[in-house]
Amino acid sequence: LVSRKWRVQPTVLDLGDGVTIGEGSLAICAGPCSIESEAQMEKVMAHLLENDVRLMRGGVFKPRSSPYAFRGLGMEGLKVFHRMARERGIKIVTEVMQVSQVEEMHDYVDVFQVGARNTQNFNLLDALGGVDKPVLLKRGISGTIEELLSSAEYVFSGGNEKLILCERGIRTFETASRNTLDLNAVPILKAKSHLPVIVDPSHGIGIREFVPQMALAGVLAGADGIVYETHETPETAASDGAQTLDFDESARLIRNLRRVYQLR
Ligand code: PEP
Numbered sequence: 001l002v003s004r005k006w007r008v009q010p011t012v013l014d015l016g017d018g019v020t021i022g023e024g025s026l027a028i029c030a031g032p033c034s035i036e037s038e039a040q041m042e043k044v045m046a047h048l049l050e051n052d053v054r055l056m057r058g059g060v061f062k063p064r065s066s067p068y069a070f071r072g073l074g075m076e077g078l079k080v081f082h083r084m085a086r087e088r089g090i091k092i093v094t095e096v097m098q099v100s101q102v103e104e105m106h107d108y109v110d111v112f113q114v115g116a117r118n119t120q121n122f123n124l125l126d127a128l129g130g131v132d133k134p135v136l137l138k139r140g141i142s143g144t145i146e147e148l149l150s151s152a153e154y155v156f157s158g159g160n161e162k163l164i165l166c167e168r169g170i171r172t173f174e175t176a177s178r179n180t181l182d183l184n185a186v187p188i189l190k191a192k193s194h195l196p197v198i199v200d201p202s203h204g205i206g207i208r209e210f211v212p213q214m215a216l217a218g219v220l221a222g223a224d225g226i227v228y229e230t231h232e233t234p235e236t237a238a239s240d241g242a243q244t245l246d247f248d249e250s251a252r253l254i255r256n257l258r259r260v261y262q263l264r
């Protein structure tokens, strides 16, 4: 069902209030790795609005390698995130980690993110197949393109056709970067599937100073959108600061993304 053979027309998701994801426009989604506080969200949202970006990412349930690392503000944080975003006309993308969260998060999210560690959590995918909100599905840490499409098929066949595929880098033998951003996946996914494809250069390379060029390369590779991490002071971010852009870098990237998109 997610194949181009089944549906030739590209799928374009309408999130309302003029925010769309899919062919015909470039979706830009930015925000911190983790939602940390009202003050932090206030600053990020102001930055996004100044740059005419109305899709914000930010995790409240964080999958961390260490149990001692910051694991997110949970539902309390999500409720504040949602209220502040609504007040400003911003749509939110946030990670759901387990089946039981789908229902409690439902009314407070615009897009459910499935993280790379959960791409093959088939129970979670089944649960998301039954909701009426878009799902941003990340490629698994060591997942093949075919496996990503199979995971998308779970959600789609469950009845939820609002899906976005995300290339976020895979684990390879290379240790010079956090992950290996597989830009090959972009044209391949676009050819194989009618679903929108976006690129996450932040997790893809994991090195702040190189995030912008990989984001731009993602657009040239044919992505329908880019999702990346930004924070007022990346040095103090609760998670992923080393791959997070400050607002100046972010504003420059947004300008360049739009320029490069025009060249396609
Ligand atoms: C994130 O988006 O902050 C995240 C945890 O991403 P991934 O699942 O791709 O590692």
Ligand code: MN
Pocket: 033, 034, 203, 229, 239, 240
């Ligand atoms: Mn992150």
